[in-house]
Amino acid sequence: MEIILFYAFAVLAIGSALLLVNLKNIARALFLFFIVLFAMAGLYLFALADFVAITQIMVYVGGVLILMLFAFMLSNKELLKDLQDSSGSFLSMPRWQAVVLAIGFLILMIFGITEWHQSIPTWIQQAKENNTEIIPTDNNIQQIGLRFMTFYVLPFEVISVFLMMALIGASHLSRKERNR
C-alpha cells in the first residue's frame, strides 16, 4: 500500500516535471511546477520528514511560486501574446544536446545508485541495527526545534542575518522601478 502510494507520488512528480519542461506555455508550466512541489512534499512524508514537507508547501508553494507568477506576469505580457499567436503545438521540441547531457547524467547516476544499492553505507546499517532510525511516531518538530537551539544554533542565527540581507537586497533591487 505504502509503496504504491510512493510510486504514485513519484510518478506524479517525475511526470509533471517532464511535462513542465516541455510545455511552451509558461503559465501552465508554473502550474505544473506547483504539482511537482506538492508531489515532492508527499515524497518527503514517506521519508518521515513531516516538518520538511510542511515547510516545503508553506515556503515554496506559498512563497516562491507566487513570486514566480508575479514575476512572469510582470515580464511576459508581450511574450505571452507572441507565444499564443505562433504556437501550433502544445509541447516544445526538446533540445537534443541538453537531452543527451541530462540523460548522460541520469545514466551515470542510476548506475551509481545501483552500485551503491549493493552496499548499504555502514552508518545506515548501524542505525538500522541500533534502531536509531526515525520512526513514524517520533515528534519530529520538537526534535528539530531542540536541535535548532543547540547543535544548529549558529547556522540558525546566521541564516537570520542572511534572510535580512536578502530581504534588503531584493527590495532594493526592485525598489528601483519606483524610483524611475
Added chain:
Amino acid sequence: MDPVAHISPIYTALIAVVAPFIAFLYQAMAGKRDQSGTISLIGIVCSFISGGITWLAIWNHPIAYAEINWFTIGASTFKVGILLNNLSALMLLLVPTVALPVHIYSRAYMKGDPGIHRYWMYLSLFCFAMLGLVVMDSLLLMYIFWELVGFASYLLIGFWFTRETAVQANKKAFIVNRIGDLGFLVGLAIIFTQFKTLNLVDLFGETGLIYQSAVTNGQWVSPVNSMDQVWLTIAGLAFFLAAMAKSAQFPLHIWLPDAMEGPTSVSSLIHAATMVAAGVFLLATVFPLFNESALIFIAIIGTITAAAAACFALGQYDIKRILAFSTISQLGFMMVGIGIGTWDAALFHLVTHAFFKCLLFLSAGAIIHEMAHLKAHSQLDFDPQDLRNMGGLKKYMPKTFILMSIASLALAGFPLTSGYLSKDSIIISSFEWALSKGDFYLIIPVSLIIVSILTAFYIGRLIFKAFLGELRILDQVQDKLQGAPLHEASKTMLIPMMLLGLCCLFPLFSLNPVSYHDSWLMDGLLLDEYTFAPSHSAHLIIPLILLIGSVISWIIGWKWYVQHKYSLNSNSLALKAAFNQGYINELYQWVFVDGTLKIARFCYWFDRYIVDSLVAFIQFIVLSLSRLSVWIDKYIVDGIVNAVASVAYWTGNQVRLVQNGKLQTALYSVFLFVLLGLIYLIFF
C-alpha cells in the same frame, strides 16, 4: 772584432724595430701637418744603422736572445722577446737596406700627392711590422706581425681609395691573406697543443722540442703530448698555406697582380722585396717541422707557381704586372728551394731577389712617372703603364735603362750578377735533389730551367719594348711633342736606384762570380749537410744551359720586338742559312712563340676566368649560403616562434567560442565538461 760589441745586439735590434714605429706614431699624430716624410726617413735610417750593427754582432756569432713575460693564460706563460740568429739578423739588415732607398725614392715619386701624410704613416707602419716579424722569438708574435704587415699592405694597396679597382684589390689582398692567416693560426694551434709553447728557441733551438718529438706507431709523440701523425703533415701544410698566401703561391697568387694598384714604390718594397718574401722566411724558420710529404708538396707548388707565373708574364702588357708575375715566379723558385730542403739557397735567392726586383720596380716607377708626365703634358688619354705605348725610352732615360738592364740581367741569372749565384744555387740543388730522389723528380729541375729561360725572355721583352725601338705613342703626340717632356728621372729617384744597382752585382755576395758555394751568405746560413749528394757536373752544365738559353731567347726577342721581323736580306751566302734559319724561325714561331703565347693566353684566361672565377664562384656560393641562412632565419627559425605564438592565439580563440555571451552555452559547456571529466576520471 767590432767596436760596438759592448752594446747588446738586442738593443740595437730593438731600436731597429721601434724607430719606424715612432715615425709611424709621429706621422699619425701630425697628420696633414707634416707631408715631408722626413721623420719616416730618419726612422728607417736608424733602423738601417742599428740593423747593420746588429748584423755585425750576430752574423756567425752565437745567437742573442732576450725575453720578458707577456701574459699568462692557464698554465702557460707567453713571453715577448727577440731572437737574433743569422737568419733574423740577415733579414733585419735586408729590410732596411731595401726600405731606405725606397723611402728616398718615394720623396720624389710621391711628391704632391694629397694623401702623402698617410703614405708615410703607412710606410713606417709597414717597416715596423716587417722588422718586428723577423726578430720576434715566438710564433704567436710572429703571427701578430704577420697580420700586421698584411694590414699595412692593405692600407697601401688601397692608398688611392677613391679608385674602385684599388679598394677591390686591397680587399682581395686582405681576404686572400686571411686564408693564409687561418693556416698560420691552425699551425699555431697544432704546435701549441703538441708542445705547449710557441717559443721559437724552445721549439727550434739547438735542443728544441721539435727534435725531441718523433713519429712512432702512427703517433706523433712530443715530450708533453701525442697525437695522430697526420697532424704533423697538417701542421706543415698549415704553415705552408700561410706562406702561400703571403708569398703569392699558386693558386693563392691572384691578389698580387691586383695589388699593383698601389703606388709603385710600395709595390717595390712590399710586393716585391720584403713582405711577399716573409712566407719564405716563415718556412725557413719552422723548417724542422716539415716532414717529407709536406716538403714535396711545397716543392711541387713552388714549381707550378714558378712555371705558371712565368707563362703569364709573357702575355702581359702592363709593365707592373709583368714584374708582379715575375715576382710570383721567383717566389716559386724560393719555395722550391725550401721544398727540396735547401732553405739556405732559398734565403739567398730571397736576398738577391729583393734587391734586383726592387730596382726593377723602382725603374718601372720612374718610367711610369715619366709616361704619366707625358700623359699630363700631352693631354692624351693613354695608360702610362702599358708597354705598347712605350719604346725607345733609352734615348730619354739612359741611366734608368742601364740600371734596369742590370736588374734584368740579375733576374735572368746572367753571370756576374747576384741573380746568377742564387738562382743557380736553387736549380743546381734541385737537380741534385732530383737525382737522389729518382728520375721522376727530374721534372722539377727541368721545369725550373725552362722557366729560367722564359724569365730571361720576358724580361728581355720588357726591356726591348720599353727602351729600344721608337716611342710608339709618339705618333699620336707628334705635333704636341715640343721640347722634351720625357727626361731622366730626378736625382732623388736615381740615387737610390743606383745604390740598389750596386747590390745587384756579384761582389756583394761572393767574391767568386761563378760559385755560389763561396758566398758568405750561404756560409752563414749553411746547413750542416744536404740530404743529397752534390753533383759536380751539374755545376758546370746547368749554368751553361741557362746562359745559352737566355742569350738565345734575347736574340729572338731582339729580333722580334726591336726589329719587328727577321731580316731576309738577299745576301746569297746567307740565303740558305737564312732559309734554314727561317725554317727554324717558323718552327720557333709556331712551336714556341705562338705556342707559348697561346699557352700564356690560355693560362691567363685560366687564371682570369677559372682560378679567379673559382674565387668568384666561391664568393657566389658563400653569398648564396648567406642568403639562404637569412631566409632560414626569417622563415624557419622565426617562423617556428611565430607558429608557436599562433597556436597560443588560436587556442585562446577556441576558448572564446564558449564565451559567446549566451548563458546556457556557458552552462552547457560547464556540465559537459563535468560529465566528460567524470567519464574520463572513472573509466581511465
Added chain:
Amino acid sequence: MITLTHFLVVSACIFCIGLYTVLSKKNAIMILVGIELMINAAILNFVAFGKYDKVSYGGQIFALFAIVLAAAAVAVGLALVLNVYRHYKTINPDEIKELKDK
C-alpha cells in the same frame, strides 16, 4: 518496503529534469524553476538519508535550511531577472549577450 534506492532514483530523475530545464528553457524564470527542481532533488536526498540520522537530525535540518536559502535566492534572482527585463525587454537568455568575447 520503500528503500533508500527508491528515493535516490526519484531524486536523480528530478535532478536531471531540473538540469535539462536549466540548459534548455528560453526563459530566465524557467531556469529558476529548473534550479528549484534540482534543489528539491537534493532535499529529497537529504530527507531520505536523514531518516537514519536520529541523533543530529542533520538531513532534515539541512533540508529546511536549503528550502529557506533557495527561497531567498529565488527572490533575489527574480528581482535581478526583472531588472534585466527592464533593460532588454526580454528574459530570453539567448538574447541577453552583450557581454562576451569580442
Added chain:
Amino acid sequence: MLAFSPYISSFIDQIIVSIPYFKPELTLIITFIGTIIASLFVDKYWDKASFTITIAGLLLSGCYLFGQGLSHVDMVGFFDMIHIDTFATSARMIILLSTLLIAIFIQQRHQHDRPLGDLYAVLLTATLGLNLLTMSSNWLMIFIAVETVSISSYIMVGYFSSNKAQSEAAMKYVLFGSTCAAVMLYGVSLLYGFTGNLNFDAPSHIAGLVEAPKLMISIALLFLLTGIGFKLSFFPFHVWSPDVYQGAPTVITTYLATVPKIAVVVLLSKLLAAWLAVSFYFSDFLAYAIIIIAIATMLIGNLAALRQQDAKRMMAYSAIGHTGILLMAVLVYQNNESNILLFYLSIYTLMNIAVFIFIDSLEVSLGNTSIDSYKGLGKQSPVLFTAFSLVLIALIGLPPTAGFVGKLLIFSKVFEQYQNFQSFGLLALLIVGALTSVISLFYYFKIPLNAFLKDGLDQYVHKSNPLLLGIGLLCTLLVILLGLFPDVLLSIF
C-alpha cells in the same frame, strides 16, 4: 527526546563558551544592523553615516581578530560548526582589511544618486559569510556561508543596475551561481548519504567516504567541486567570470576578484588537507581532478586573456589564471603551513585591488575600460601608469615584486612534493605554471605597451582621486617592498 534532555545545559554552556571567540563576527552582525538603521534614518542627514559605521565595525572586528591572532587561538566551537585556527584568523584578517579597502573604494566612487547604505550592509553580510567559510568545517555551515556570499554578491553586482551590462552581468551571475549551488547541494546531500555526518574532517566522515562506491563518490565530489569551482572560478566553472567582471561596476569587480577567493581557497585547502591525508580512491580522484583542473585553468585563463581588448575582462581571465596558481598552492597545502598560501593570497589581493583602482581611475576619466583607449596616456599620467606597470609585472610574477616571491614559494612547495612523490602531474603543474607566466607577459604588457609605447590621439583630462590613487600606490609599494622583504609578512602568518 528523553535521551537528549540531560545534556541540554551542557550544550548551552558550550554555546556560551563559544560566543567570545565569535566576537569579530558578532561585531560584523551588529555593524550590519547598525548600518541598516543608519541607512534608513541617519543617511538623510549625514550621508556618510552608514559608511562610518561600516568602517568602524570593520576596524573593531579587526581589533578582536588581532587579539585572536596574538593569542594564537585554536578552538572548536558551536558543536564543531566552526574551527578557529591561526590559518583562519590570518585569512579573516586579510578578508577584513581588503573589505575595508573596498568599502573605502565604494565610498569614493559614490557617484550614483542611489543610497549606498544598503550596499554596506550587504558587504558586511558577505564578509560575515566569508569569515564563516574560513572557519567552518561543517557542510551545512559551509553551504549557508557560500550562499550568503553568493547572494550578497548577486545583490552587489545588480545593486546599481544603471545600465544594460550591469543588469545582464547580475542575471548571468545569479542564474549561473544558483545552478552551481544547486548542484553542489546535491553533491553535499550525497556526501551526507555516504557518511551520515556533515563535518568533513570528522573521522566517521572520512571513513564513510572511504567505503563509498566509486561512481557515486566521483559524482558527489565533482558536484561539490562545481560549487567551489564557481566561487573560485576555475576551469570549467570559470565561464561566468569574464562576463560578470566586465559587466559589474569596477568596485564590485574588485571585490569579486579578490575577497571571496580568499575564503574559498582557505576552505578548499582545509578540505584537501583533511581528505588528501589518507590515500584512497576518493582522495586520489580529488587530487587528480585538482591537478587537471589547475593545469587547464592556468592554460585557459592565460590563453583566453591574450585576445581580450577590455581591461576588466582581461583581468577576469588573469584572475582565472591566478586561480590555477592558487590551486597549485592549495594542492600542496599541509596543516599548519599556511604561510605560503596566505602570502600569495594577500599579495594577490593587493595586486588586484591596485590594478582595479587604476582601471577604475582610468574608467572615470575615459569612460571606458578598453585597453586601446590607454594609448599614449603614459606620458600624461606617468605616476599612475608606472605604478600600473609595476603591479602588472608583479602579476606576471617577475622580480623584484612580491608576485615573484609568491610564485617562487608556491613552485618551491610543489617542487618539494614532486621530489617526494615523483608524480608526473606535479611536474606538469610546474611546467605549465612557468609557461603560462610567459604567456601572461603578452596580455599584461598590452597595457604599458599602449600607454608608453604608442602615441595617443587626443588629449584627455585625468580626473584623479587622490585617496584612491594613494591606496593604489600604497598597494604597489607594498607589492614591491614585500618582494624585497617577504619575511616581514611571512613571519606574521
Added chain:
Amino acid sequence: MPILSLLIFLPLLATAFILALPTRYKSSYKYIALAFTAVQFVLAGICYAHFDANKTGVQDLAGYQFVEQLPWIRLDLGSIGKLEIDYLIGIDGISMPLLLLSAFVMLMAIGASWNIQKSPKGYFALLMVLNMAVMGIFCALDFFLFYLFYEVMLLPLYFLIGIWGGARREYAAIKFFLYTLFGSVFMLLIIVGLYFSVVNPETGAHTFNMIYMMNPQNYLGDSIFAWDGYQEILGISARLVGFVVLFFAFAIKVPIVPLHTWLPDAHVEAPTPVSIILAGILLKIGGYGIIRICYSIFPDMAALSNWWLGLIGVISIIYGALNALAQKDLKRMIAYSSVSHMGFVLLGIASLTAEGISGAMFQMISHGFLSAALFFLVGVVYDRVHDRNIYSFRGLAQLMPKYTGYIAVAFFASLGLPGFSAFIGEAFVIIGSFNAASVGTGLPRWMALAGSIGILLSAAYLLWTLQRMFFGEIRLKGGESWVNELTDVNSREQLILFPTLALALLLGIMPSLAFSNLNASVLNLVSFIQQFI
C-alpha cells in the same frame, strides 16, 4: 667599505635623484647620470686595483674578494625547511673584468645618450635601474639575488627599447622580453630544484647560495639534483635536465643559433645607447651565466655535453657570419656579427681548457667594448641622416675622414687584427678548442678548424662594408643635402670613441691586464670541471 654594494646601488640613488628633480631641470639629468656612472667606474677601477690575482674564486667562497654577506630572508617554512636567502655578493677573476667592462660600457652609453630629447627623465631613470641590475648580476653569489637582478634587468630594457626605439620597437621589445623571460621562468624551476637539493653544511638549512651549490657534498642524497644522478625527470637524468634548462636560459642571452632572432630585431630597433648596452653587457651576461652557473653548478653535465655546446658555438660562428654577409642594414650586420663573435665565446667555454675559457672571457671583454663602439659608430651616421642602409652611402671617407678612421680601426679590431683585443680572444679560443682533444674533453679538432672559418668570414663582411660605404667616389642616397649633414665626428663622439678603441688596442697589446686577474679563477674552474671528464 662595502664597495660592491656601493657599486650596485649608486645608480639607484641616481634614479631617485632624477625622479625627484622636477622636469624643468631636465637638462641636468644626463649630468647626474654621468656623474654617478663615473663614480661607479672609479669604484670599479678601485676594485680592479685592489684585486688579488692569486685568489681563485669559482667554487670556493674564500677565493672571492670584496665579499659581503648579510642574512636577508630567513623564514621557517615548515616542511620545506628554513628558507635561507643571503645578500651575498663578491667577485672573482671571472666577474671582475666583466664588472669593469660594464661600468665602462655604461659610461659610453650615457655619453651616447647625450642628445636624447624624448622624456629624458624616464630615460635616464630607467638607464640607471638597468645599470644597477647589471652590476648586481655580476656580483651576486646567491642564486635568488642573481635571479632578482636578472629579471629586474629586463624591464628597463623593455621600456628603453619600446619607448625610445625605432619603427618596429614594440615588436622588438616584446620579442626580446619574451625570449629572455621564456628562458628565465624555466630557470626559476631549476633554481627551486637546486634549493631543495642543497643544504648549507653549517646550518643544515636549504640554501640558495651558489657556492654551496657547487660543492657535491652539500647535496642531499635523495634530492632531485643529487650527484649520483639516479633521479630522473621524464626519463632523462635530472641533472642533465637542470643543466640544459639553465644553459638555454643563458644561451638565449648569448645568443646561440637558433635562439638568436630576438637579437637583430632588438639591436636594430633599440636606440644607440641601448644597443651599446645590449651588445656590450647583456650578451656577456649569457656567457657569464654559463660559466658561473651552468658550468660551476653542473660541472659533470658540462663535461658530458660540451660536444653539443661546441657544435652550437661553431654553428653560431658560421651562421652568424654568413648572415652578416648578406645584410643591407649596417646595424643589423653588426648585430649578426655579434652572434658570430659570441659563438667564439661558446666554443671557448665548451673547450674546457684554460686557454679556451680564458679566450672566451677575453673575447667577451673585447667584444664588449668593440661592439659597443661599433654600435656607437652606426649611431653617429644614423643621427645625422637617419639612414643605415649600406647601399645608401659611398665614399664616406672623403666626407668624414676621422669617422672613417675610427670605423676602420673598429672594423679591423673586430675582425681580429692582431694588436687588438679581439685577436687574442679568438686566437685563444681556437687554440684552446684545438687543444681540447688532447686534454680529452671530447671537443673534436674540426670544430676549432671550422670556427676559424668564422674569422675569415668576418674579414669578408667587414671589409666589404668598408669598401662599399667608405671608399670610392662619393655617392649618397640623399644627394647634396646629405653632404652637409654628414659632418665628421665631433669632440664628444671622439671622447667616447677614442678611449674605447684605445682600450681595445691596449688590451690587444697587453692582454695580461685581463688575463692576470682571470687566470687563477679560470685554472681553478678548469681543474674543477676536469675532475668530471
